[in-house]
Amino acid sequence: MNTATSATQTPAPAAKAAASSLTEDAFLGGRLKVLQPEKGFRAGIDSVFLAATIPCGPGETLFEAGIGAGVAALCVAARVADIHITGVEIAARYAMMAEKNFRNNGFAGNV
Template identity: 45%
Template structure:
């Protein structure tokens, strides 16, 4: 639907990184949260490099990355026109240069058929029918339409030699993620994300390099919340998670 957009009354104005960013998001559609911030924190980009965000949505991951790393040349690919429009609006209101192309990652728009230093992605994780949302845009953003291996392959095609792919995905997708790396990607590292100490990791961050030859690394989990359970109506982030989610910090060197 060319020109499709969310009406203003259907949007909320949300703070990210303690108000450093203000993003419009649909009240009833897919809404970015901690995954987008963690994905941005895991991308090892430096000023002057190019970054492609596959399935950029309203732009949360790219804009969190831009807040930490000035001078990036950023682009996004988004399947849903309404979200592509939001990404453009959010880029303008936050003063961030961001090229957004509408299209499918299996048929990359011509404007994005070039090499990038980094590709980031937060693929949908629910199986078809796995979310009961009646909202079309939210269901499309959250339900798996393409296998996660297709996202890895698309990212590999767009990376320059030596470029980095960074993906946040469900822990159950790790076998498929690793199987999709060969032959173009190597030097893979996986960081499990655990809600609390001793809990099973439900999400992981994968980082891999085009042409990389280093040994695979499985890192200790990043624990998001402190303590065994929430106590009262307040934040319970671990110190490291708070630095990332509230201050926009990068993952420390130990996770690189």
């Protein structure tokens, strides 16, 4: 096989689909439905526990660096009315997921 040719080949469509597959997972007993990657970093119960330990009240602002898919911040938003959340994420894919997760769960106005 020609090395130059093999270096320029693109992945098969199935490989691309597998790399970008998302799952929809329930948190807080189904109160939140969250999109996150099927493989790679995935939020779990640790995000729920983290959110439960954050002391904040209505009208306050929460900042999360490395928000990922937004699970911890969403759990806080579900617990605290009128909280404003500012999240920063360097990975564009996760930033888009977080934005979509806030919108899909009715918290777009909190971000």
